[in-house]
Amino acid sequence: MSDKIKNIANGILANVGGETNIKSFENCMTRVRLVLKDGSKLNKTTLQKVDGVMGVVESGDQVQVIVGPSVASKVSDYIRSNTDLRVKDVPEFGQADEVKAQTKERYKAPLSDVFKKISNIFIPLIPAFIGSGLIMGINNILINQEIVKNTNITGLLGAFAGAVFAYMAIMVGMNAAKVFGGSPAIGGLMAGITISPALAGITLFGRELVPGRGGIIAVLLVVWFASGLEKRLRKAIPETLELILTPLLTVLISGFVAVLVLQPIGGAISDGIGKAVTTAIEGGGPVIGFILGGAFLPLVMTGLHQGLTPIHADLLAKGPNTLLPILAMAGAGQVGASIAVYVKTKNERLKRTVASALPVGILGVGEPLIYGVTLPLGKPFLGACIGGAVGGAIIAAFNVGSLSMGLSGIPLALLIESSKVLQYLIGILGAYIAGFIATYLIGFNDPVEE
Numbered sequence: 001m002s003d004k005i006k007n008i009a010n011g012i013l014a015n016v017g018g019e020t021n022i023k024s025f026e027n028c029m030t031r032v033r034l035v036l037k038d039g040s041k042l043n044k045t046t047l048q049k050v051d052g053v054m055g056v057v058e059s060g061d062q063v064q065v066i067v068g069p070s071v072a073s074k075v076s077d078y079i080r081s082n083t084d085l086r087v088k089d090v091p092e093f094g095q096a097d098e099v100k101a102q103t104k105e106r107y108k109a110p111l112s113d114v115f116k117k118i119s120n121i122f123i124p125l126i127p128a129f130i131g132s133g134l135i136m137g138i139n140n141i142l143i144n145q146e147i148v149k150n151t152n153i154t155g156l157l158g159a160f161a162g163a164v165f166a167y168m169a170i171m172v173g174m175n176a177a178k179v180f181g182g183s184p185a186i187g188g189l190m191a192g193i194t195i196s197p198a199l200a201g202i203t204l205f206g207r208e209l210v211p212g213r214g215g216i217i218a219v220l221l222v223v224w225f226a227s228g229l230e231k232r233l234r235k236a237i238p239e240t241l242e243l244i245l246t247p248l249l250t251v252l253i254s255g256f257v258a259v260l261v262l263q264p265i266g267g268a269i270s271d272g273i274g275k276a277v278t279t280a281i282e283g284g285g286p287v288i289g290f291i292l293g294g295a296f297l298p299l300v301m302t303g304l305h306q307g308l309t310p311i312h313a314d315l316l317a318k319g320p321n322t323l324l325p326i327l328a329m330a331g332a333g334q335v336g337a338s339i340a341v342y343v344k345t346k347n348e349r350l351k352r353t354v355a356s357a358l359p360v361g362i363l364g365v366g367e368p369l370i371y372g373v374t375l376p377l378g379k380p381f382l383g384a385c386i387g388g389a390v391g392g393a394i395i396a397a398f399n400v401g402s403l404s405m406g407l408s409g410i411p412l413a414l415l416i417e418s419s420k421v422l423q424y425l426i427g428i429l430g431a432y433i434a435g436f437i438a439t440y441l442i443g444f445n446d447p448v449e450e
Contacts, residue, residue, distance in 0.1 A: 001071075004051070004052055004069070005074045005075055006078060006080050007050065007051055007052065008050060008051075008052040008053060008067055008071070008075050008191075009075045009078040009079050009082070011047065011050030011051075011053065012032060012034075012047065012050070012053075012065055012075070013079065013083070014067070014077070015042065015043040015044075015046050015047035015050070015418035016036055016041065016042055016043075016047070016063065017036065017038060017042070018033060019084065020037075020084040021036055021037050021038055021041050021080075022034055022035070022037070022085060023036060023037045024038060024428070025072055025076075025085050026073070026076075027044075027072040027076040028069075030066060030067070030068055030072055031057075031064045031065060031066050031067065032064070032065040032067060032072050032075055032076060033062055033064050033065075034061070034062070034063045034065070035062050035063075035154060035258060035395075036063060039063075042057040042058075042063060043394075043401050044056050044058070044384055047065065049354075052067060052068075052071065053065055053066070053067060054066040055220070060264055062445070070385050071184055072381065077162075078097055084238070088283045090375065095176065101166035107163060107234055110411020111440075113323070114305055114307075114314075115244060115305075117179050117180075117304060117425060118220070118307060118309060118310055119177075119178075119306035119307075119309050120179050121172060121179050121220070121309075121310075121312060122172070122175070122178045122309045122310065123177045124172055125164075125168070125172070125175065126136050126405075126406040127406070128164045128171070129404045129405050129406040130406040130407060130415075131164075131197045132160070132161045132163065132164040132165070132402065132404060133161075133402075133404020133405070133406065133407075133414075133415040134404075134414055134415065135157055135160050135161040135417075136158075136162075136403050136404065137159035137414050137415055137416075137418065138157070139154055139157040139158055139161055140403075140418045141275060141418055142154055142157070144418055157320055164404075165316065165317060168216070168313065168317065169192070169195045169212070169215075169219045170188045170191045170192050171188075171189040171215055171220050171312070172219050172220070172223075173187040173188045173189075173190055173191025173192070173193060173223050174188040174191070175187075176191075176219070176220055176223040176224065176227070177223055177227050178225070179227070180223060180224050180227035180444050181227055181228075182226060182227025182230045183221065183227075183230060183247075186226060186227075186230060186247060186250055186251065187223045187226065187227065189251065189253070190219075190222050190223050190226045190254055190255070190258065191219045191222065191223060193222075193251075193255055193258060193259075194211075194212065194213070194214070194218055194219055194222055194258060194259075194263060195211050195212045196211055197211050199211045199259065204259065204260060205260070207260075207264075209259050210263075210267075211265075212439070213232075213263045213264070213266070213267045213364055214262070214263045214264070214265070214266025214267035214268075214269070214270050215224065215266070215267075215270045215314045215317050215318070216270075216313045216314045216317065217266040217269045217270040217273070217310060217314055218258075218262060218263045218265070218266025218267060218270065219266075220266075220310060221262040221265060221266050222254065222257075222258040222262045222263070225254055225257060225262060226250055226251075226254035226258075227256070229249075229250055229253060229254055230246060230247075230250045230263030233245070233246045233249055233250060234246055244366075253333060260400065270314050272369055273311055273314065273315075274314065274315060274318055275322050277311070277315065277322070279394050279411035281322050281323070281326070281399070282399065284394050284396070285393070285396055285397055286393035286397045288396055288398075289392040289393040289394070289395055289396025289397065290389045290390070290392055290393040291389070291392075292323070292326050292327060292331070292392050292396075293301055293326050293327065293330055293388040293389045293390070293393065293395070293431070293435075294385045294386065294388050294389030294392065295328040295329075295385075296327045296329075296330035296388060297330045297333075297334070297370065297381065297384060297385050298385070300330075300370070300377075305327075308323075308327070311323070311392075312324055312405050313405070316402075316403075316404065316405065318400025318418055319401070320402060320403060321401055321402045321403075321405065322396075322399060322400065322401045324402045324405055324412075325395045325400045325401065325402055325412065325416065325424055325427070326392040326395045326400075327392075327394060328364070328408045328409065328412050329387075329388045329389075329390075329391025329392045329394075329427055329428070329431045330366075330384070330385070330388035330391075330433055331361065331364055331366040331388075331408050332387065332388065332391050332409065332428045332431030332435070333383075333384040333386065333387025333388035333390070333391060333431045333432075333434065334361060334366050334369045334370055334374060334384040334387070334388070334435065335358065335362055335366075335369065335387075335409075335431075335432055335435065336384070336387045336432040336433060336435025336436040336437075336438075336439070337374050337380045337383040337384035337387055337435040337436065337438070337439040338354050338356070338357065338358060338361065338369045338373050338374060338380070338383070338384075338433060339354075339432070339435075339436050340380070340401060340435070340436045340437075340438075341373060341374070341377065341380050341400055341437035341439065341444065342354040342355065342358075343356055343440070344439075344440060344443070344444075344446070345446050346350070346445075346446060347446060347447045349447075349449055350373075350446075353372055353373060354369075354373055356368075357369045357373060361409070362413055363409050363410065363411055364407055364408030364409030364410070364412060365408075366408070366409075370384070373409075374439075377444045377445070377447075378444060378445070378447075379439070379442045379443060379444040380439045380442075380444055382438070382442060383435055383436075383438035383439030383440075384412050384435050384439070385443050386434055386435065386438035387431045387432065387433075387434040387435020387438060387439075388431055388435070389434075390430050390431055390433075390435075391427045391428065391430050391431025391433075391434065392427075392433035394423075394426060394427040394430045394431075395427040398420060398423035398424075398426075398427070399420075400417070400420045400424050400427065401416070401417050401420065402415045402416055402417075403415050403416070403417060409428070410425075410428065412424070413425055413428075424437075
């Protein structure tokens with residue numbers, strides 16, 4: 001450690017009353033931030049004269065010592081190594097990538113890595129969901145408003161829109177095999193077996209087989225099992241026979257396990273989730289919508305939101321998805337909270353950060369706002385959650401459902417049932433207003449211009 005870093009660190013400690021007077025301690029990119037137990041022990045004049053200290057700013061109960069880029073982290077490291085204080089690196093607003101990385105690591109839930117794998121299965125399918133969903137929405141308008149009466153055209157558009165749902169299981173199966181380490185072709189084949197019409201009419205051990213039983217949940221279970229079996233067989237079977245025996249045994253064994261065990265299990269899980277979501281939203285109404293809409297942003301912080309992707313897909317396979325529009329309100333609350341920050345802050349850099357992130361936030365891409373604005377500032381994140389909760393309550397009250405997934409924010413209106421588009425937009429507006437009011441009233445520590 002250089003003498004300059006030592007002098008700055010020791011100078012800070014000497015002029016704030018020592019480490020015993022420090023209540024909390026952290027650093028951003030350019031500043032060392034301290035909250036003191038007794039502010040009267042701060043010797044600001046002397047601290048400003050320490051070589052390497054560019055300035056000292058008092059902001060509420062916090063003292064910010066400006067030392068410059070890269071120096072702040074080194075000073076923090078020195079103090080952490082030479083005192084009993086615990087230091088955490090906290091990036092400033094606008095540094096969305098750094099905040100996101102640190103937040104994901106700090107608040108990562110035990111199952112977040114598993115859910116990340118599941119999410120990776122569905123992310124490549126998002127363009128197909130968006131394209132098909134938009135075509136479905138347009139086709140519904142053409143039919144309901146009798147804009148196009150030619151059934152050949154509307155029928156063809158219906159085929160375009162419905163293909164992704166008809167063959168979603170196979171696409172999910174192929175992607176799942178990639179993620180689980182199996183062969184995509186076998187993954188698609190196993191998924192195809194679960195939805196094969198040939199299953200109808202077959203009875204095994206007194207149980208009638210049902211094509212599509214368990215939906216996407218069953219597909220994930222089946223492909224996970226098949227991929228694991230395939231990897232084990234590849235290791236156990238001699239090279240000369242591996243090409244023939246591995247796929248043969250994988251399909252035969254996995255096929256029987258699928259129809260006899262995994263599809264019934266998947267069916268029970270799928271039916272349970274579907275019933276729970278539907279009953280909760282229809283029975284709990286605005287109260288459940290309020291809870292779901294308000295809790296989604298903290299769920300994003302932990303990474304657990306990625307586990308909802310197969311649930312969304314499974315709900316869509318059964319009809320309109322009433323869960324997705326509620327959760328989309330969290331992003332709208334984020335927009336409202338960020339607008340309040342823009343209106344209230346006197347920090348020009350913060351204004352520029354909000355202004356650059358707002359357009360994509362309105363379009364449903366919320367990460368620049370959450371990790372670049374509301375989360376680093378603290379209290380606006382709570383305001384965004386409140387906005388999401390209010391929007392969720394409105395959406396649940398109207399029982400709004402989406403016909404596809406992949407979009408959020410205002411664009412999701414294109415995927416909403418045609419009879420509920422206005423209600424969805426009302427929910428968005430409600431989340432904007434509630435997020436704005438909550439953040440404006442709660443307030444935040446406005447960063448001081450450097």
